[in-house]
Amino acid sequence: xxxxxxxxxxxxxxxxxxxxxxxxxxxxxxxxxxxxxxxxxxxxxxxxxxxxxxxxxxxxxxxxxxxxxxxxxxxxxxxxxxxxxxxxxxxxxxxxxxxxxxxxxxxxxxxxxxxxxxxxxxxxxxxxxxxxxxxxxxxxxxxxxxxxxxxxxxxxxxxxxxxxxxxxxxxxxxxxxxxxxxxxxxxxxxxxxxxxxxxxxxxxxxxxxxxxxxxxxxxxxxxxxxxxxxxxxxxxxxxxxxxxxxxxxxxxxxxxxxxxxxxxxxxxxxxxxxxxxxxxxxxxxxxxxxxxxxxxxxxxxxxxxxxxxxxxxxxxxxxxxxxxxxxxxxxxxxxxxxxxxxxxxxxxxxxxxxxxxxxxxxx
Amino acid sequence: xxxxxxxxxxxxxxxxxxxxxxxxxxxxxxxxxxxxxxxxxxxxxxxxxxxxxxxxxxxxxxxxxxxxxxxxxxxxxxxxxxxxxxxxxxxxxxxxxxxxxxxxxxxxxxxxxxxxxxxxxxxxxxxxxxxxxxxxxxxxxxxxxxxxxxxxxxxxxxxxxxxxxxxxxxxxxxxxxxxxxxxxxxxxxxxxxxxxxxxxxxxxxxxxxxxxxxxxxxxxxxxxxxxxxxxxxxxxxxxxxxxxxxxxxxxxxxxxxxxxxxxxxxxxxxxxxxxxxxxxxxxxxxxxxxxxxxxxxxxxxxxxxxx
Numbered sequence: 001x002x003x004x005x006x007x008x009x010x011x012x013x014x015x016x017x018x019x020x021x022x023x024x025x026x027x028x029x030x031x032x033x034x035x036x037x038x039x040x041x042x043x044x045x046x047x048x049x050x051x052x053x054x055x056x057x058x059x060x061x062x063x064x065x066x067x068x069x070x071x072x073x074x075x076x077x078x079x080x081x082x083x084x085x086x087x088x089x090x091x092x093x094x095x096x097x098x099x100x101x102x103x104x105x106x107x108x109x110x111x112x113x114x115x116x117x118x119x120x121x122x123x124x125x126x127x128x129x130x131x132x133x134x135x136x137x138x139x140x141x142x143x144x145x146x147x148x149x150x151x152x153x154x155x156x157x158x159x160x161x162x163x164x165x166x167x168x169x170x171x172x173x174x175x176x177x178x179x180x181x182x183x184x185x186x187x188x189x190x191x192x193x194x195x196x197x198x199x200x201x202x203x204x205x206x207x208x209x210x211x212x213x214x215x216x217x218x219x220x221x222x223x224x225x226x227x228x229x230x231x232x233x234x235x236x237x238x239x240x241x242x243x244x245x246x247x248x249x250x251x252x253x254x255x256x257x258x259x260x261x262x263x264x265x266x267x268x269x270x271x272x273x274x275x276x277x278x279x280x281x282x283x284x285x286x287x288x289x290x291x292x293x294x295x296x297x298x299x300x301x302x303x304x305x306x307x308x309x310x311x312x313x314x315x316x317x318x319x320x321x322x323x324x325x326x327x328x329x330x331x332x333x334x335x336x337x338x339x340x341x342x343x344x345x346x347x348x349x350x351x352x353x354x355x356x357x358x359x360x361x362x363x
Numbered sequence: 364x365x366x367x368x369x370x371x372x373x374x375x376x377x378x379x380x381x382x383x384x385x386x387x388x389x390x391x392x393x394x395x396x397x398x399x400x401x402x403x404x405x406x407x408x409x410x411x412x413x414x415x416x417x418x419x420x421x422x423x424x425x426x427x428x429x430x431x432x433x434x435x436x437x438x439x440x441x442x443x444x445x446x447x448x449x450x451x452x453x454x455x456x457x458x459x460x461x462x463x464x465x466x467x468x469x470x471x472x473x474x475x476x477x478x479x480x481x482x483x484x485x486x487x488x489x490x491x492x493x494x495x496x497x498x499x500x501x502x503x504x505x506x507x508x509x510x511x512x513x514x515x516x517x518x519x520x521x522x523x524x525x526x527x528x529x530x531x532x533x534x535x536x537x538x539x540x541x542x543x544x545x546x547x548x549x550x551x552x553x554x555x556x557x558x559x560x561x562x563x564x565x566x567x568x569x570x571x572x573x574x575x576x577x578x579x580x581x582x583x584x585x586x587x588x589x590x591x592x593x594x595x596x597x598x599x600x601x602x603x604x605x606x607x608x609x610x611x612x613x614x615x616x617x618x619x620x621x622x623x624x625x626x627x628x629x630x631x632x633x634x635x636x637x638x639x640x641x642x643x644x645x646x647x648x649x650x651x652x653x654x655x656x657x658x659x660x661x662x663x664x665x666x667x668x669x670x
Contacts, residue, residue: 340466
């Protein structure tokens, strides 16, 4: 398991692409590699679009228009990006500590359940507290879900990828379960909860539009994580852990405790993302609302090269890509499942770039 | 339980375990060579798609079963080159290939057949009873009245075991998974061995997908593997990285799924969603039970680098 590659031997031993990558240096190299990976993915996908009988320029033109064509489109993209940013930031911190948490999907799902539960009982609470408490409940549920995976991992030595992954399936099914039970809207044709009360919805950032305060929360959280990661002992511990488990042991750092904390943090952020999705976008809990979010969170974290602050542009990129692809499907009939192709290819290229580049990071 | 019900459940167990078994044997090759097989889900899906499309276009299910392993191997090749040659992180590369496979199959399905959500319908190959053996009471109907591909899956455990444990190729593969540096010093190329093992594993996973599409369901739908690749992964671990162990693991998960169908049919006061959670929770519980006592291939997860 190494997201951060081993120290690279002297360039004279390396050939071809390896040497090309070695010629670049530092953060310029990292950014260039990421842009290169995305460009390569878009180019490969263009070939597929061509094969499907559509002009890729037309298709990508529709995608860009769909993402940025009007204020409403931009807002749609930003709202889409918000949960990716929050969950992605948590995943980035986990990966940085070499704790491979791929459970954001389940954590978002149960976060949505928690937030919905409080929001549906809004009448029992003071008005000012409804939204904060709902979001807090979401974060708490997400943290519990991640904590469960962490316990099984730490106590029983099961690889965290499997724990978090298996709990994804359970978390997503749990949403269906509660919607067919107490939280479901009776008589609705679709598994969903009743609409939540107005006081429980996220306030709008620009009135008259769909832009809710979620993105603002995401920015605040990301900045806070940046400070946490680079300026606190906890962040320092995560960085040491990520560099070398033996070094962490040597300096007397409790790896299990730090693992638990970073998992709880990431789960909390994912749960918050779930709450924001419910209170800001759907205004109700919907079956399958978190489908694919966990993977997107991993993609965002990787595109940001596991840097808390860089999660912001990476998340927005993915949000706009999806928003644009949906529009592309409507306009030129190119299936929006191409987004998965672009995402998958981008990630493979990014991973190869990290692997070849052996991206050295400062601790 | 009545005898008829018992036979039904056991037969269903074997039927459901078959796609898992192909995927688990494929994943086993990859993991024994030192690469986490997180991508088997995507390779299964690619196999299901390739198999279904080939069968539909040629009108011959056999062609489907021939094309499916190629589709799986192709994705395996991508994972192999990315992880072994370019040292991409194995877990995340596996996840990426899963999403790529989901996107590609869904895109190509629409590209090939148009419309919004086309469905491929196929004729499911018939049951081929084994003469004489299928007449044995209880055992006969459970073990010897299946379509050919199911016999093939279970018989495959033997050659995979022989290959891994008794041949030079298997020895090299295992050596690469345990200590690639030593294998390299002994004259083999760990990077090529890993790529070959993952591609070969992908071919088997592709067969698993084809079994699902062509034998069990008779159609291809988006994301139809639906987590089965991950259950196969859990079966590998529960089976402690051995072919026979993986087979038993697959049978166990097959049995749970078979009972799940039964319980839903009985109309018990347990919701179907809770029942659907059982395989995942069981996998988690089993993994927690196996816990630290399981020894995974020593070099798994670590990229090999020539010095």
